[in-house]
Amino acid sequence: MALPIQYNIRSVLVRWRSTLSTIFGIGLVVAVYVMMQSLAIGLEQSSANTGDPRNLLLMRKGSTAETSSQVTREQFKLLQYLPGLEKDEKGEPLISADTMILITLARRGNQGEANILVRGVTKMGIYLRPQVELIQGRMFEPGRREVIVSQRLAERFEKLGIGETFKTGGHELTVVGWIDGHKSAFDSEIWMDSDDARSLFDRENYSSVLLRADPTRWNEVTNRVESDKRLPLMTISESKYYSDQTATATPIRFLGNFLATAMSIGAVFAAMNTMYASVGSRTREVGTLRVLGFRRRSILIGFLIEGAILAFIGGALGCLLALPINHYSTGTLNFQTFSEVVFEFNITLPLIIKGLVFAVTVGLIGSLFPAIRASRLPVIASLKSL
Amino acid sequence: MESDPILNLLHSNVTSPLNASEETGEAPVVQIQELSKVYQQGEISIYALNRISLNIAQGEFLTLMGPSGSGKSTLLHIIAGIDRPSSGQCRVQGIDVTKLSESELADWRNQNVGFVFQTFNLLPVLTAFENVELPLLLTRLTSKQRKKQVLTALELVGLADRMGHLPRQLSGGQEQRVAIARALVTDPQLIVADEPTGNLDSNSAHEVLDILQSLCKVAAKTVIVVTHDPKAAAFGSRSVHLEKGELAN
Numbered sequence: 001m002a003l004p005i006q007y008n009i010r011s012v013l014v015r016w017r018s019t020l021s022t023i024f025g026i027g028l029v030v031a032v033y034v035m036m037q038s039l040a041i042g043l044e045q046s047s048a049n050t051g052d053p054r055n056l057l058l059m060r061k062g063s064t065a066e067t068s069s070q071v072t073r074e075q076f077k078l079l080q081y082l083p084g085l086e087k088d089e090k091g092e093p094l095i096s097a098d099t100m101i102l103i104t105l106a107r108r109g110n111q112g113e114a115n116i117l118v119r120g121v122t123k124m125g126i127y128l129r130p131q132v133e134l135i136q137g138r139m140f141e142p143g144r145r146e147v148i149v150s151q152r153l154a155e156r157f158e159k160l161g162i163g164e165t166f167k168t169g170g171h172e173l174t175v176v177g178w179i180d181g182h183k184s185a186f187d188s189e190i191w192m193d194s195d196d197a198r199s200l201f202d203r204e205n206y207s208s209v210l211l212r213a214d215p216t217r218w219n220e221v222t223n224r225v226e227s228d229k230r231l232p233l234m235t236i237s238e239s240k241y242y243s244d245q246t247a248t249a250t251p252i253r254f255l256g257n258f259l260a261t262a263m264s265i266g267a268v269f270a271a272m273n274t275m276y277a278s279v280g281s282r283t284r285e286v287g288t289l290r291v292l293g294f295r296r297r298s299i300l301i302g303f304l305i306e307g308a309i310l311a312f313i314g315g316a317l318g319c320l321l322a323l324p325i326n327h328y329s330t331g332t333l334n335f336q337t338f339s340e341v342v343f344e345f346n347i348t349l350p351l352i353i354k355g356l357v358f359a360v361t362v363g364l365i366g367s368l369f370p371a372i373r374a375s376r377l378p379v380i381a382s383l384k385s386l
Numbered sequence: 387m388e389s390d391p392i393l394n395l396l397h398s399n400v401t402s403p404l405n406a407s408e409e410t411g412e413a414p415v416v417q418i419q420e421l422s423k424v425y426q427q428g429e430i431s432i433y434a435l436n437r438i439s440l441n442i443a444q445g446e447f448l449t450l451m452g453p454s455g456s457g458k459s460t461l462l463h464i465i466a467g468i469d470r471p472s473s474g475q476c477r478v479q480g481i482d483v484t485k486l487s488e489s490e491l492a493d494w495r496n497q498n499v500g501f502v503f504q505t506f507n508l509l510p511v512l513t514a515f516e517n518v519e520l521p522l523l524l525t526r527l528t529s530k531q532r533k534k535q536v537l538t539a540l541e542l543v544g545l546a547d548r549m550g551h552l553p554r555q556l557s558g559g560q561e562q563r564v565a566i567a568r569a570l571v572t573d574p575q576l577i578v579a580d581e582p583t584g585n586l587d588s589n590s591a592h593e594v595l596d597i598l599q600s601l602c603k604v605a606a607k608t609v610i611v612v613t614h615d616p617k618a619a620a621f622g623s624r625s626v627h628l629e630k631g632e633l634a635n
């Protein structure tokens with residue numbers, strides 16, 4: 001039979017002064033853990049959010065990113081007649097060739113420079129990405145060296161305000177609108193007219209082709225592309241292309257887990273210290289409980305519960321500490337495209353639960369030995385203690 | 387309604403000690419034979435108890451006296467199933483407590499012995515009510531039944547109005563009375579106390595001893611009290627003196 005839980009709770013709370021540093025230590029570990037994981041989750045979600053399930057992306061065989069792929073104009077022409085290719089109201093095939101260019105822009109606040117993806121895109125390409133919404137300003141007009149940029153990117157980089165111009169490769173580009181990619185990978189892009197982009201940046205070829213076809217006919221499309229010797233291209237679902245880029249989050253996850261694990265060792269010892277002190281100051285209490293008929297196991301469980309309560313408070317504190325960072329927008333290098341990805345910290349409910357479980361685990365491990373000691377106290381000797 | 391011995395304590399037309407011992411056929415509640423407790427310290431053996439034999443009848447109020455180090459606490463601990471002897475027998479209500487396993491002993495203590503300490507030993511974070519309820523948590527009683535028992539026990543020691551108080555909000559004498567309520571709340575046959583008045587002023591000591599005495603007289607409990615105080619011994623029905631681990635007469 002277990003000790004009453006209010007006894008455990010009050011025993012922890014009554015010692016709040018001496019347990020404060022341990023609670024804080026566990027809180028810190030959990031805060032770091034939650035922050036790092038929310039970073040990874042945010043990054044993964046920006047990839048997972050991107051793409052229309054009906055869209056197919058075509059790139060040159062062997063390329064892992066649009067930036068390293070090339071599609072010639074002749075190839076693009078051949079692709080207009082693929083089976084299953086859908087058409088819009090006017091009968092135009094839903095297919096678009098994009099040109100990807102990496103440019104360098106200055107971060108705000110003298111934070112150095114970073115690579116940014118410019119997507120040369122056609123009207124059809126915009127149509128194929130309904131996820132992207134023009135939220136301020138207007139659409140670019142072909143031939144006028146105008147761009148629309150992600151609002152999130154504008155927050156982080158110089159000279160991306162509407163009406164502002166920025167220089168790249170000796171050319172001046174004017175920002176005429178802001179787009180919102182709704183937490184997708186497009187939040188990290190600058191868009192301009194496809195032909196403008198090719199002429200401005202001296203590109204003979206396109207980078208990739210996006211088309212819409214009924215997914216049940218994707219096999220046909222793929223077979224056609226692969227059987228045509230003039231088309232050294234491969235097909236991949238747009239969603240899959242982006243979700244594959246979650247690999248960028250892997251090192252963050254790893255680092256987060258590593259940091260949390262390393263720090264939690266310290267927290268375990270802090271918890272152990274606190275619980276040993278608690279057992280030491282309550283030796284006579286333990287002896288009394290044993291005389292009343294409580295078994296060793298009840299004592300053991302009681303102290304484990306107290307360690308868990310202590311750690312739970314710390315974990316809750318850690319989550320609170322981490323919470324302000326939720327939805328904070330940040331950027332990192334995408335290892336596939338070598339450009340900046342902008343995304344948000346995302347603290348999800350499962351993550352908070354994980355953080356609390358993590359804290360309680362730290363508490364349980366830390367209180368194991370003190371609890372064993374308490375349960376093994378000899379009754380007579382402990383009654384004599386002060 | 388089933389009979390509730392503890393409740394009966396309050397309405398005291400019940401069992402007189404004499405009747406009780408007749409019913410149980412005069413068998414002593416505590417039978418001690420050739421009981422020894424030896425502490426080995428290197429080459430030297432310290433006899434805390436040296437072949438003690440002693441019987442204690444139901445309803446007796448036995449006081450254990452003797453100089454410091456004479457083995458009073460040791461004897462009390464063995465009778466209460468907290469300590470084990472080196473040799474000899476200690477039967478309580480026919481059960482040889484020295485033969486019980488550790489967990490059997492824990493259950494046995496819970497059901498058969500109430501222990502009162504010199505230092506009260508109430509749990510500081512629990513109220514008077516919760517402290518008294520503790521031993522009952524190990525029984526199968528429902529929380530309603532437990533509440534009734536606890537209130538009865540607290541009424542018996544005159545502290546029902548203090549049930550919500552924490553130990554630090556009580557005087558020493560009140561703390562000890564709560565501790566007595568905790569000792570008798572499971573309605574054990576045996577109540578043992580190790581210098582229960584050692585930390586109390588004479589008025590509080592008197593109250594505490596009064597309560598212990600009435601437990602014998604009214605409810606035929608067997609009470610064993612270790613004390614240094616001859617005035618306390620005067621409350622008892624019999625006094626036993628220990629000297630260097632042996633009974634002195």
Ligand SMILES: Nc1ncnc2c1ncn2[C@@H]1O[C@H](COP(=O)(O)OP(=O)(O)OP(=O)(O)O)[C@@H](O)[C@H]1O
Pocket residue numbers: 425432433434452453454455456457458459460461
């Ligand atoms: N753990 C131990 N190791 C060695 N000797 C012990 C131990 N516990 C008790 N003793 C010895 O046993 C003897 C009896 O001790 P006990 O505590 O029973 O005495 P007491 O009569 O209760 O004394 P007091 O009146 O001071 O409480 C003492 O001589 C004591 O030194």
Ligand SMILES: [Mg+2]
Pocket residue numbers: 458459460580
């Ligand atoms: Mg003693």
